Amino acid sequence: MANTDLYEYPPELREEFEATEAIQFRDGSSATAADVWHFMTEIAPKRYPFAYTQKKYAGVRLSRDIHLPSAIKNHYLLLTMNDRITKSRENGAPVIFVQGGQSVDPYYAAGGIALRPASVGLWARGRHEGLGLNEEVVRQHKQKEKAYHAISFEACQTAGYENIQEGGLPIDMVAPFTCLRCSDISYGVEAHRHGPNKAVKLMNIDYPMRHQADKKWAVEYFAQNLRRLTNEIGKLAGRDVTDDDLSKEIRLHNEGRRLAIETAELWWSADLPPTNGVDRRSLYQMGGMEVHGDPSASLTVLRESHAYIKERVKKGIKAEGVVDKPIRLFVCGSCVFPNDFRIEEAGAIIVGQDNHWSDISTLVEEDGDPYQNLAHAILSYPYEQSVELRAAWTIEQLKKSRADGVLFLYQWGCNTQSAIARMLCDTIKRDTGIPTMIIEQHEGGSEQSEQLLNRVNAFIEML
Amino acid sequence: MPIKTLEVIRKRLEDRPAELNKLRENGQKVVGWTGYNVPEEIIHALGFIPIRIAIGGDDRLVEVGGRYASSKNCVFIREIVGAFSENEDPYIQQTDILAFDATCLQNFRAAEVIEYYFKKDVIVLGVPRNFYWEEGKEYFGKEADEFTRLLEERAGVSLDLTKLGESVALYNDIRKTLKSIYSFQAAKDNVISWVEVFDLIQAGDLLDKKEYLALLHQTLAELQALQHNPVIEVDGNDARIFISGSLIPRGDRKLINIITSVGGRIVGDDIWTGILPHLDLDIKEISPAGVALAYLNRTPHAALPYLDLESDRRLKKLHELLAEFKAQGVIYHTLRYCDPFTFKAKETKDVLAKSAIPVLEIHTEYAGSDYEALRTRLEAFVEMIKIKAESAAEVTV
């Protein structure tokens, strides 16, 4: 008997969907739209029932904008993370834990697979099949608690400790950019040294602070960090990494970044929102090409989606479930975002976020020394500059996205974004008059408390 | 018998804010600094008066600071921000320029918050996380040059290397003398307590350096007269406690008071406001980079990650100090949201367990609300050490 609590894609959509493009993977293989449809309608509901929840309060649900192929393909790539990464690793690609909000060009240039914390969580999640939503969240909590026991319950970022040290996830290397947006990450990397998994290599890619992009020696130092990084990954992958490898990867990733910027500009220019908030975020995110653990796959889905968005904007097509003139919210801060479904029910929509967008929207110079170019671009991420510079960039995004209000969210225990929150919001208010609201999220898991959502809703009502 | 010079120092500290005010009226500038790797000698050699900004223990200021930074920043940082907001601390009032470093990233953020809200002139020294790499050291050397350049701009003079050499010699003498004094507190039949030495160390953060050195020499002479040959050994009645972990700044006496009130005897520390920063600082080259590198090469601050447990110099130093001062137990003290130390608490406990050294973790903040809860833990820990020592003695007998 079918589980009526789970969402089912409408069968009548099949033909339309199967006519869309195949996903091309980095190893040369591909998944046709028919493969994707089969997996998402026949296999995944059994292996990963939690993803098909229809619970009203769950923040992570399948997008209901079923005519947007990227929505289904994005979920497909997320739900096949374990299958794909396990296979790639067996074929010799080392897997590296990285930080969110950083580019991943050098990791792939050296033959590795870079997974940010959320993606590592997705890989780990994929190894536990048949769980309903509550069971999956309980599993995650229990796992995270193990990291808190080994590190501290005040830790926000545990650098994947719960999965890599306690969960047996075969990550080969932990090598994030440190100091970037989060002060916990370098301690999280360090914590791995006392975990049971001694095989995992540890490295901090040291992000210098304070006017970093203007200091030649800081750029040079970061470029040296990147060289060491590609060298170490190359050793794991069993290959020499040339400058040309990095140049090629930068060009590939620049294509993703450019597409994301163009997609965002199209989205922002539309009178009616062409997608819902969940799909918008995943589209922008694909430009960073790190979210699925396969840049080629992200890029093919993004290319196809870009054409759909262009068409929708041209024809004035509004995404299903979004009101005509929603209140437009821009989210600042890191690692957390409010429940898009509840926000849209309240008559608003999230139009952008500074987190991740900072690195995705930073293009890398393609001529010259690729390490220097990449280092300079990375040290120029607007999110990582002084508060005045970060605010100036944020204001530019607010204007482009025509945001009505700013929500600054940070996770409980986040030392860095919490310390910046007031300064950034005060500057935005001072320079634009746009209302801002700061919220600390205490909960993990699939649901946010009514207390948090009440505040967001009151803010929307005020706007 | 009380050490007379300590009384002189207490009196000089009382007079110091007014004295600073006068010096500033006569054109001298005070640089308030904070950060484990700030090379103070450079500040001194440029003719500034260095004052360390390290205050704690005031929950009201923590609350005020949290309004500008956040309640998720460590209480020390929040208190510093709160102190700049209130501007009532007699030393903070006297600061003209601030010099922060990025060893601890919360310290770095505090610099930004103070600059933003209180319009202070702030210089920040970048610090590498990969501090043991040659590339990291080179980066830090360049940061030290830039730090010096920014200070020179404000001093209106270039750094004179001869003066830097003189400052280095002065500071080296201070460090050497402090180390000699420190061994007296841990001795059997000690004539000076750890708390007194701790206060003496912190007096150096505020007093004129030349005068401070003279007072240290005077203290040492007094100690040598009272106790010719200090011998560090375990006395049956003591529970010899070593304090590790987060800093304990001026004004924060909660933990120290409880330890002593429940019968523990503190005999050593490796905290940032204690003896540790004064140990193993070997300046090989008289230049900004040379001085800065010597700071970086000391036992590193916990905010700088060490990715290999076996070669961790912090743990090695901790073991050395525990052995030197014959400690019987470690209080691993962490302040709320002080991640560099909090994240390593369990690991430190596990490492020391291999050497059969008991560790008590104390996680606290400046509010007095946990006083009784801390007292219970500390009293039980002291009981445990004493019972263990008694049983060992019985077995020996």
Place this chain on the structure above:
Amino acid sequence: MSLKRNFFAGVDVGSLAAKAVILEDGKVFATGLVPSGFDSVESGLNALNLALETAGLKKEDLTYIVGTGYGRVSAPYANKAVTEITCHAKGANFLHPTVRTIIDMGGQDCKAIRIDEDGAVVDFAMNDKCAAGTGRFLEVMAGVFKVKLEDLGALSLSATELVPMSSTCTVFAESETISLVARGEKPANILNGIHHAIANRISGLFARVGITSDVFFSGGVAKNNGMKTAIEEALKVTIVKPEIDPQLIGALGAAVLARNFSKKEGLWS
């Protein structure tokens, strides 16, 4: 040979209850348990008087009294004060000599204690300001569900599902619980989630001190079977069945110490 009977008392004044145990040589002779009031001296005396009354003794009949718990700092009736950590160790060892690990969950704190074969503390860890796993926390939860504190455990054991709870901070857990109630989750399932979340957080203390069998669960919360089950699951251990009310273990340990101290001081032989 002296024919005089020797009685020793331990008085444990905690934040929610005051307990007293009177020991005669190797046996528990009488006990007393009363709610703690504002005056910790009075609370301790009330518990002691109740035990004395049950035993048919007068205070003067007691050879030695040890005070423990948060009230130990002001216990003029006691000959000596000892922390409850040391007392729980002694008390558990007295009852069950094979016990090597103690979980104590009292009114305002939670302790993980490892002991040796003599009942001496080898290591211990306690929760910090976070109230997770304390009687006070569960009292707040009982208030949210409008049930009696003693019924919480049974209600949680009647759950059909485990609702995930991400917060174990009293304040945040209360608001999270209210959200879940508002969303129609069943109280028993929420409570099941709460008990498991607490047990997982508490097991962190054992990551600090280690865990060796046998395991004993003491303190007022030890009477909550839902919590006992959740802890057994989280720590993968079996908790030994207590021979007396587990809330009395601290007072019992204090009485054992009273016996030892008085012997050492030559008050009896």
